[in-house]
Amino acid sequence: MGTKQSASIGRPRGFDADEAVERAMLVFWEHGYEGAGLTGLTDAMGISTTSMYAAFGNKEALFRKALERYTEGPGGYLTRALEEPTAHDVATAILAGAVRTTTRPARPRGCPGVQGALATSDPGRGVRGLLAAWRNNGCSCVRERFQRAVDEGELPPGTDPGLLARYVTTLAFGIAVQAASGLARDELQEMADAALRNRLPA
Known part of the structure; x- marks a missing residue:
């Protein structure tokens, strides 16, 4: 039981990662990299800042994911x-x-x-x-x-x-x-x- 709990620590739950990247892509698209603030990104994605970092690493890593989504x-x-x-x-x-x-x-x-x-x-x-x-x-x-x-x-x-x-x-x-x-x-x-x-x- 302890192993299960530790494995889930920091892992964001209750959101669709693909949909979150899609929404982040639209924010970056409209505002650019620097113009897209963390609050605007997380609000659009429907997740907390903690969940964003846990799922994607940081803002730049999220931007890379969003650019991949745009390219595809x-x-x-x-x-x-x-x-x-x-x-x-x-x-x-x-x-x-x-x-x-x-x-x-x-x-x-x-x-x-x-x-x-x-x-x-x-x-x-x-x-x-x-x-x-x-x-x-x-x-x-x-x-x-x-x-x-x-x-x-x-x-x-x-x-x-x-x-x-x-x-x-x-x-x-x-x-x-x-x-x-x-x-x-x-x-x-x-x-x-x-x-x-x-x-x-x-």
């Missing part, structure tokens, strides 16, 4: 876009996904991977580094897909897949910033369409 959920459009049959279709799907995800009515505007830690104090350096790596990883995945398009003869031999990937992902990140500033979905899509016409003819 709302941000999953990038992974799906890479499966499109042509480079033009890939770029089109990435930008359309960025527009859709950053302007969805029932969600915060913008992208937690872009605005999440653009301005943080020294304690937030780890999160800044995490998000820089997250953005670079996305760009690398797009570059590999464009490299395949070059290798297969779909894109001209002189195409720089790294430059093209940086162009498309920078546009996607810019869409997130503009969406957070209140730019309408239609305007963002028009901008994306114009950029694709100029740089990636179908």
Whole structure:
């Protein structure tokens, strides 16, 4: 009996961890890393600060979990876009996904991977580094897909897949910033369409 009690000490009960991470993701998405206070997080998650630390470690660890949730959920459009049959279709799907995800009515505007830690104090350096790596990883995945398009003869031999990937992902990140500033979905899509016409003819 003593063993059972000791095993349960500090273990939070009565809440769904997946649902808690989902709610934390929305708080981080709306307020950024530093703007999301512990009280706001725990209130949204429906748990105490003690339970949050017991379940997730600390605020930064919780943010990492929330970013994973975003990447697999709302941000999953990038992974799906890479499966499109042509480079033009890939770029089109990435930008359309960025527009859709950053302007969805029932969600915060913008992208937690872009605005999440653009301005943080020294304690937030780890999160800044995490998000820089997250953005670079996305760009690398797009570059590999464009490299395949070059290798297969779909894109001209002189195409720089790294430059093209940086162009498309920078546009996607810019869409997130503009969406957070209140730019309408239609305007963002028009901008994306114009950029694709100029740089990636179908």
